[in-house]
Amino acid sequence: xxxxxxxxxxxxxxxxxxxxxxxxxxxxxxxxxxxxxxxxxxxxxxxxxxxxxxxxxxxxxxxxxxxxxxxxxxxxxxxxxxxxxxxxxxxxxxxxxxxxxxxxxxxxxxxxxxxxxxxxxxxxxxxxxxxxxxxxxxxxxxxxxxxxxxxxxxxxxxxxxxxxxxxxxxxxxxxxxxxxxxxxxxxxxxxxxxxxxxxxxxxxxxxxxxxxxxxxxxxxxxxxxxxxxxxxxxxxxx
Amino acid sequence: xxxxxxxxxxxxxxxxxxxxxxxxxxxxxxxxxxxxxxxxxxxxxxxxxxxxxxxxxxxxxxxxxxxxxxxxxxxx
Numbered sequence: 001x002x003x004x005x006x007x008x009x010x011x012x013x014x015x016x017x018x019x020x021x022x023x024x025x026x027x028x029x030x031x032x033x034x035x036x037x038x039x040x041x042x043x044x045x046x047x048x049x050x051x052x053x054x055x056x057x058x059x060x061x062x063x064x065x066x067x068x069x070x071x072x073x074x075x076x077x078x079x080x081x082x083x084x085x086x087x088x089x090x091x092x093x094x095x096x097x098x099x100x101x102x103x104x105x106x107x108x109x110x111x112x113x114x115x116x117x118x119x120x121x122x123x124x125x126x127x128x129x130x131x132x133x134x135x136x137x138x139x140x141x142x143x144x145x146x147x148x149x150x151x152x153x154x155x156x157x158x159x160x161x162x163x164x165x166x167x168x169x170x171x172x173x174x175x176x177x178x179x180x181x182x183x184x185x186x187x188x189x190x191x192x193x194x195x196x197x198x199x200x201x202x203x204x205x206x207x208x209x210x211x212x213x214x215x216x217x218x219x220x221x222x223x224x225x226x227x228x229x230x231x232x233x234x235x236x237x238x
Numbered sequence: 239x240x241x242x243x244x245x246x247x248x249x250x251x252x253x254x255x256x257x258x259x260x261x262x263x264x265x266x267x268x269x270x271x272x273x274x275x276x277x278x279x280x281x282x283x284x285x286x287x288x289x290x291x292x293x294x295x296x297x298x299x300x301x302x303x304x305x306x307x308x309x310x311x312x313x314x
Contacts, residue, residue, distance in 0.1 A: 061299070061300065066299075098302065105305055107251075
């Protein structure tokens with residue numbers, strides 16, 4: 001029997017990628033995935049916590065600003081601070097930034113367009129529990145779907161992210177060239193995804209869970225979840 | 239107690255919605271538009287709160303200090 005990894009997908013009012021995430025996780029025989037309502041207060045026994053995409057609380061005030069105070073966030077914060085794996089996708093990334101679990105913030109897209117398309121991304125760091133299955137410098141193709149995905153951080157924070165290798169994915173072209181012309185939203189330095197200093201919290205605007213089935217146009221996203229499986233099966237985590 | 243919290247993007251932050259609105263003003267014939275910046279005004283009526291609590295709420299919930307400044311005004 002393979003190692004069974006227990007995944008929790010947090011459902012906030014307004015989440016809309018929760019069942020997609022659950023289906024993507026459950027497509028791996030090594031993962032069991034459950035939806036956990038945001039009013040729960042414990043995440044004991046889960047190995048992977050996913051904050052899914054959507055429009056939590058209608059994006060009122062700012063994206064993620066109200067979800068950040070949901071009862072479950074105490075347990076998410078506890079998991080993050082004790083080395084648990086936390087993955088924030090799209091709105092989940094916005095929530096992690098609002099909660100201070102990842103630095104910086106996501107602002108309105110440059111040009112104001114809601115960008116909904118397939119997007120190439122270059123892998124900038126594969127020494128993380130979420131990207132170990134990917135080659136450094138390789139290119140993956142994930143869908144993006146957001147209106148507020150322009151990553152911003154002050155110059156000091158940005159320098160620290162670069163120095164600590166916390167930038168995991170950048171918007172690129174199919175050949176892996178990072179340039180402003182392929183930046184869909186005006187993110188600083190084409191940043192699409194970052195991780196915490198401890199590597200255990202990962203947030204990204206693209207949707208790997210929507211790239212887990214060939215019927216949906218691509219399977220590049222499977223590498224993210226396979227990396228998590230490898231992390232556990234190689235005994236790097238209990 | 240009544241209070242108003244005004245939240246604005248920090249001066250150094252690009253406000254694409256403000257830029258787009260400024261362009262619309264020019265299309266309507268307004269000349270010399272130098273800057274348009276869009277923020278929020280939040281009116282609060284609350285019993286038994288003090289200014290310190292409202293400042294905490296404005297800082298932690300109503301604004302994002304990474305990119306926004308807020309101003310709390312207690313109304314008479």
